[in-house]
Amino acid sequence: MNAYNVNLTNCDIEPIHILGQIQSHGFLVAVNSETHIITYISENIHVYIRDEGKNYLGKSLSELEEKLNLDTLESELTISQLITVRNYANGLEAINPFLLKLNSQPYFMIVTSSGDNKILEFEPAAADVNIDVQQTIGRSISEILSVKKLDAMLQKAATEIKRIIGYGRIMVYKFGEDGHGEVVAEAKEDFLAPFMGLHYPASDIPKQARELYKINLTRIIADVNSINSAIITDKLKNIPLDLTHSCLRAVSPIHIQYLKNMGVESSFSISLLAHGELWGLIACHNYSPKFINYKARDAAKLLGQILSSALEYRQGEEDSEKFTYLNQGVNQLIEHLEKETNINEALFRDNISIKDINSATGAVLVFENKITRIGDTPNEEQIEEIVEWLKINMSDSVYYTHRFPQIFSASKIYSQIGSGILACMLSRELGEFIIWFKPEQIQTLTWAGNPEKPVEQSENGLLTLSPRKSFDGWTDIVKNTSEKWNRAEIAAVVNLREHVIYVITRKANEIRLLNEKLKHAYEELDTFSFTVSHDLRTPLSSIKTYSELLITNNKSLDDNARKVLDRIKVCADRMDLLIKEILKYSMIGKADxxxxxxxxxxxxxxxxxxxxxxxxxxxxxxxxxxxxxxxxxxxxxxxxxxxxxxxxxxxxxxxxxxxxxxxxxxxxxxxxxxxxxxxxxxxxxxxxxxxxxxxxxxxxxxxxxxxxxxxxxxxxxxxxxxxxxxxxxxxxxxxxxxxxxxx
The missing domain is CATH 3.30.565.10 (Histidine kinase-like ATPase, C-terminal domain)
Known part of the structure; x- marks a missing residue:
């Protein structure tokens, strides 16, 4: 099975879990989970049985077991019986690792699943670390956890791990949001140049490799100069074996060359997870071949898991302190929101405003077709552009970035005040947002060599990736970026948004209720106006008629009396006109x-x-x-x-x-x-x-x-x-x- 060819078109999708090879310090056999018929076998089996591995494909595992000079030591069961009984009893984890003797040498057998197959991997039980790793790690964990500050705890972890396993360099490597890494702690031999603070591009550990680090919490490359052993299978089948959970899985050729270019001959890594995601790695480099057996790696995995929990806790503790501080401002704003009817006035007070709940230098409220600004912000036209961009590109209720000009090119003209933005959405449809801005903070990053991967043209014309050969510090000036938004700042904004949305909703409901009452009162007033106006016209008509009759039929009236009656008639006419106008006004309210x-x-x-x-x-x-x-x-x-x-x-x-x-x-x-x-x-x-x-x-x-x-x-x-x-x-x-x- 041929190794995968890595070139510029497929670096990020290189199927490193099905490379079809294993490292040569052990061998592999895969059997059907039900029948125990051998489906895959590593070519280097011939070293152990003096026979070609292909001769055992399609045969029962028991036939191979007879050929191997095995002593199970801990059990009278055969391997076939062992993986069946233990699988049903307690799962495969109960087996691993199973100690046995092969040609009188101690070996561990590690069993994992892969689709319809069980993978049996055999590797030496002896190791190049001669101390009691498990006992030592127990003491080291106590030392590491005694340190309170996160940075100091990581440095302590690097120092303790170097003491335990004796590798030349131990680095704690933290991943950034964009996938690139930074060395945040280091313990090394004195003669080695320091890597502390160096940055490594995301392409050094591609995304598919990072996903595997979340599954396999330890990974060893015992000798970069050893020749891998191919995994063979039935030619008719020719489906690559998924080695996701394998211990012996070979390494991408480009990564092997990368390590060689660094002068590293053996590497070991321990994954660090936080909140279910890959936070970083403890990367261990040695400058001569070095092997750590399964039990030592398992103990190291435990250390990694405890350290992961500790850093998650410490990080949470530090975030909590920051959040508590920032939330004091949020609580003040919430009090103002509860008291004020005007949201703009509540969020922009002399003593506290939305700018004061994080480290932003400017903030904007876009609400009810009005833009309210405080501090250093883009102008109103630019804010309107940002709002339109957010309406299209913002998928969640909160969006943040420290490199906005690199994402939205139009913002480069105001990068000095708005390289970082943190936005919370109040209403997408109405284009209502609160937006915070951080200024440009020009950074000087020192990379471990030029981060651009060099390429070489192969015989077939493809541009093939070639790992950089120099790891000397390579300085890069990074513009159009701001200080990053921390978790406490984001949490404070989420908290504020929830209360602003609550107040907006409550006030909208109050307005809707008032509108309903007003509509009802308006309808009643229309009905009242129509009814009163209509009912008034009858007695008014009578007054006018009686006045006219008195003037016409009563000859005995003197001039003053006639003037009074004329005046009554004029007033009645005027009142009649007024009633007609009121009727017109009320009828307009009813008319469609x-x-x-x-x-x-x-x-x-x-x-x-x-x-x-x-x-x-x-x-x-x-x-x-x-x-x-x-x-x-x-x-x-x-x-x-x-x-x-x-x-x-x-x-x-x-x-x-x-x-x-x-x-x-x-x-x-x-x-x-x-x-x-x-x-x-x-x-x-x-x-x-x-x-x-x-x-x-x-x-x-x-x-x-x-x-x-x-x-x-x-x-x-x-x-x-x-x-x-x-x-x-x-x-x-x-x-x-x-x-x-x-x-």
């Missing part, structure tokens, strides 16, 4: 808008004729400009223009001449009409009252009116989702503007 195209030229000319007939102005100049058509309810729009044109003619009657102008302009999105006059105008003290019901200005008391017309105009315009506003100057006239959205 029946939209249709409106011929505005025809409508305005008709209204002009009716108003002139009704008011009979003496000296009027009436100008009609462009009259583009609009969409609306013809009856309601007629009311709007009738009221405004009637007012323009009426309130300009004392001007000589009185001038009324009507003109419409059609734009891309809206059509705007202006109705202007040169009449009495409106005092700026009354601007806020113009569209309110029954409000009339002091300077129009000599003109007839009810104070309802403009309120009707406002209500109709709002039902059309249009806009109305005005400009006016006392004694110089008024211009009303009507804006209708184009369909």
């Amino acid at each position: 808008v029946q939209t249709a195209p409106i011929d505005m030229t025809h409508l305005i000319n008709e209204i002009k004729e009716d108003v002139i007939v009704g008011l009979q102005p003496k000296d009027l100049e009436f100008h009609i400009g462009d009259t583009p058509d609009i969409q609306g309810d013809p009856v309601m729009i007629n009311q709007v223009f009738t009221n405004l044109i009637n007012n323009a003619v009426k309130y300009s009657a004392k001007s000589t001449p009185s001038v009324v102008n009507i003109n419409g302009v059609k734009l891309d999105k809206e059509t705007i009409y202006t109705i202007s006059d040169n009449g009495v105008g409106i005092d700026d003290r009354y601007y806020k009252l113009v569209f309110e019901l029954f409000k009339r200005m002091d300077n129009v008391k000599d003109f007839e009116g009810t104070g309802v017309g403009l309120a009707i105009v406002k209500r109709i315009i709002e039902k059309h989702h249009a806009r109305v506003w005005f400009e006016s100057k006392l004694g110089m006239g008024t211009t009303f503007y009507l804006s209708f959205v184009n369909s």
